[in-house]
Each structure stands twice: as structure tokens, then as C-alpha cells.
């Protein structure tokens with residue numbers, strides 16, 4: 434049953450595609466990110482299609498701001514059924530060469546920022562009544578770089594490995610509170626601002642939205658701990 438969802442990094446890429454799809458499926462969609470313009474565009478699109486959406490300017494590095502956004506969501510929508518922890522950055526740099534600034538920013542956004550958002554969301558979910566046996570869901574958008582090292586992105590790899598561990602610990606912690614945690618591991622290149630260049634074949638961002646939507650359709654007691662999204666190789670060319 435559609436409820437209320439908060440999507441960080443919901444103004445662009447995978448987050449925006451997820452917001453559009455869930456808006457069309459009847460969810461009350463709250464999108465958050467640092468720039469108002471892309472968020473407002475996504476909100477306008479969802480509302481234009483007859484859906485419900487709100488934008489929140491948010492830097493996930495600010496823990497208090499995450500708490501304030503969750504409070505705004507609840508003030509508008511009454512509860513928070515799902516958080517999609519999707520905000521992320523990628524800074525190119527090897528383990529031996531990454532700058533201190535790129536390392537810090539990547540870890541602060543992709544790992545600590547995700548922690549801030551999930552802490553704010555889980556505090557609210559614990560307070561609200563269960564629906565179909567579940568108080569809420571946290572979906573953490575991960576990457577193939579969360580499972581194996583990605584040489585040109587050492588800080589990104591470290592942040593996504595960290596997020597997988599954080600998610601695992603959280604899953605055990607909040608299960609007794611009837612809160613579900615899912616890793617949406619996007620182990621394929623997907624069209625977005627973050628993943629550009631090269632001759633890599635990319636999946637459309639809509640596929641990630643579809644993966645998120647399918648996790649959300651699970652009945653209350655059913656937990657999908659992890660979804661691994663990959664893609665088939667290119668079909669062979671005919672002689």
C-alpha cells in the first residue's frame with residue numbers, strides 16, 4: 434500500500450527516477466538535496482501527473498537538518514513509511530593518490546550523511562504505529578563498489594563498503610522495532626550525473642526505481658535484505 438517516502442538526492446539521477454515512479458504509483462514523495470532547482474522540477478513533474486510531492490533543501494552532512502526534514506515530512510504527511518538513502522558523490526582518486534578533501538567529502542556524504550538520514554528516519558519510525566506489521570523501511574542505495582574494490586574510486590569504495598556494514602548492523606538492531614532495512618546494490622552503470630563518460634553500457638535510471646518499488650511491495654513481515662542489480666552482457670553481433 435503506498436505511503437510516505439523520503440528520497441535523499443531525489444532531484445537527479447536514480448533518486449529522481451525513483452521519485453517519479455513512486456509518485457505515479459501513489460506514494461506521497463518527499464525529495465531532498467542541496468539544490469532547490471532540480472528538486473522543484475521533480476516535484477512539479479510528479480504533481481503535473483496528478484501525484485503528491487514536496488521538496489526539502491537538505492545537506493545530509495548536517496545531522497540536525499536531517500532531523501528537521503523528517504519532522505517536516507511528518508508535519509505534512511503524518512508519518513514516514515520509507516527512507517531511500519540515495520544521496521551520494523563520486524570523486525575520482527586511487528587509494529595512494531586520493532586527496533584529503535576528496536576522501537573527507539566522500540565519506541561525509543556517502544557514509545556519515547546516510548547515517549544522519551537513517552538516524553532521523555528510524556527515530557520517527559520507532560514512534561509510529563505499524564502498518565501491516567511494519568513501522569517503516571530504510572533502503573540504502575549501494576554500488577558494486579560496496580562489494581569489491583573499484584580502483585579509480587578508493588574513497589567511494591570505502592564509503593560504500595562502510596554503508597553495507599552500517600546497514601547490516603542497523604538491520605539487526607531495528608528488526609525488533611518492526612523496521613526493515615534493504616541494501617539496493619546497483620552493481621551496474623546507470624545513466625546519471627554521477628556516472629558519466631567512457632564507453633560503458635548504462636542501464637536507464639528507471640530500473641533502479643523499479644527495484645526500489647519492488648522492495649516496497651513486499652508484505653509487512655517479509656524482508657528483502659539485499660537486492661543485487663546487475664546487467665546482462667551485450668548480445669553477440671550476428672555475422
Ligand SMILES: NC(=O)c1ccc[n+]([C@@H]2O[C@H](COP(=O)([O-])OP(=O)(O)OC[C@H]3O[C@@H](n4cnc5c(N)ncnc54)[C@H](OP(=O)(O)O)[C@@H]3O)[C@@H](O)[C@H]2O)c1
Nearest residue numbers: 442445446447466467468492493520521619623625627628
Ligand atoms: N549511476 C550509477 O551508475 C550508480 C551505480 C551504483 C550506485 N549509484 C549510487 O546511486 C546514488 C545516486 O547517484 P546518481 O548516480 O543518481 O548520481 P547523481 O545524479 O549525481 O545523484 C546524486 C544526488 O545526491 C545529492 N547529493 C549529493 N551530495 C549531497 C549532500 N551533501 N546532501 C544531500 N544530497 C546530496 C545530489 O543533489 P545535490 O547536488 O543538489 O545535493 C544528487 O541529487 C548514489 O548513492 C550512488 O553512489 C549510482
